[in-house]
Amino acid sequence: QKEVEQDPGPLSVPEGAIVSLNCTYSNSAFQYFMWYRQYSRKGPELLMYTYSSGNKEDGRFTAQVDKSSKYISLFIRDSQPSDSATYLCAMRGPNAGGTSYGKLTFGQGTILTVHP
Amino acid sequence: NAGVTQTPKFQVLKTGQSMTLQCAQDMNHEYMSWYRQDPGMGLRLIHYSVGAGITDQGEVPNGYNVSRSTTEDFPLRLLSAAPSQTSVYFCASSPSPRVPPLHFGNGTRLTVT
Numbered sequence: 001q002k003e004v005e006q007d008p009g010p011l012s013v014p015e016g017a018i019v020s021l022n023c024t025y026s027n028s029a030f031q032y033f034m035w036y037r038q039y040s041r042k043g044p045e046l047l048m049y050t051y052s053s054g055n056k057e058d059g060r061f062t063a064q065v066d067k068s069s070k071y072i073s074l075f076i077r078d079s080q081p082s083d084s085a086t087y088l089c090a091m092r093g094p095n096a097g098g099t100s101y102g103k104l105t106f107g108q109g110t111i112l113t114v115h116p
Numbered sequence: 117n118a119g120v121t122q123t124p125k126f127q128v129l130k131t132g133q134s135m136t137l138q139c140a141q142d143m144n145h146e147y148m149s150w151y152r153q154d155p156g157m158g159l160r161l162i163h164y165s166v167g168a169g170i171t172d173q174g175e176v177p178n179g180y181n182v183s184r185s186t187t188e189d190f191p192l193r194l195l196s197a198a199p200s201q202t203s204v205y206f207c208a209s210s211p212s213p214r215v216p217p218l219h220f221g222n223g224t225r226l227t228v229t
Contacts, residue, residue: 004158043208044159045220046217049216088158106159
């Protein structure tokens with residue numbers, strides 16, 4: 001079983017829809033959670049970075065973390081065709097010590113298409 | 117300010133050949149890392165470095181070597197290429213290992229025949 005599971009999709013929605021992207025994980029040591037966006041033929045770019053359980057909002061994007069359920073989500077409001085990309089969740093353990101220091105574990109990525 | 121620059125963009129190798137993938141950043145970032153991306157597998161960490169002279173293994177280090185002689189450069193060497201190393205390789209950097217990778221290069225697409 002993979003440490004991080006992400007539905008690969010593809011996910012296709014009309015412009016203006018609310019998009020929900022999700023990841024589950026099995027390693028309870030994970031403390032930091034990230035979402036990256038990757039356009040075709042490009043490197044990933046960091047969208048959201050959260051530490052604790054709860055919600056973090058940045059414009060049209062909201063990251064949600066539920067550590068008790070080992071479940072994270074990214075919501076995109078008022079989706080735009082420019083949001084069409086692959087979305088990758090990533091997570092890692094504590095900052096100090098341990099073999100997980102600085103190492104990210106990624107989900108498989110979800111391909112999103114937003115139709116005009 | 118160029119960010120993270122990877123060269124080459126594309127490469128085809130024959131089994132058994134060796135090559136070096138180049139990665140350079142101009143942001144004076146301490147932390148640099150190499151990932152490979154395969155369909156259905158996400159990104160997997162190969163090697164990383166927390167500063168010049170310091171490197172360590174990631175999740176899938178076998179068949180790869182790295183060195184970090186300067187802050188700016190972090191080359192990845194394939195010692196004897198195998199078809200299983202066909203992948204897209206990304207280099208990333210951030211100011212410290214406490215910060216997730218902020219800047220990725222645009223990747224090197226490697227095919228081993």
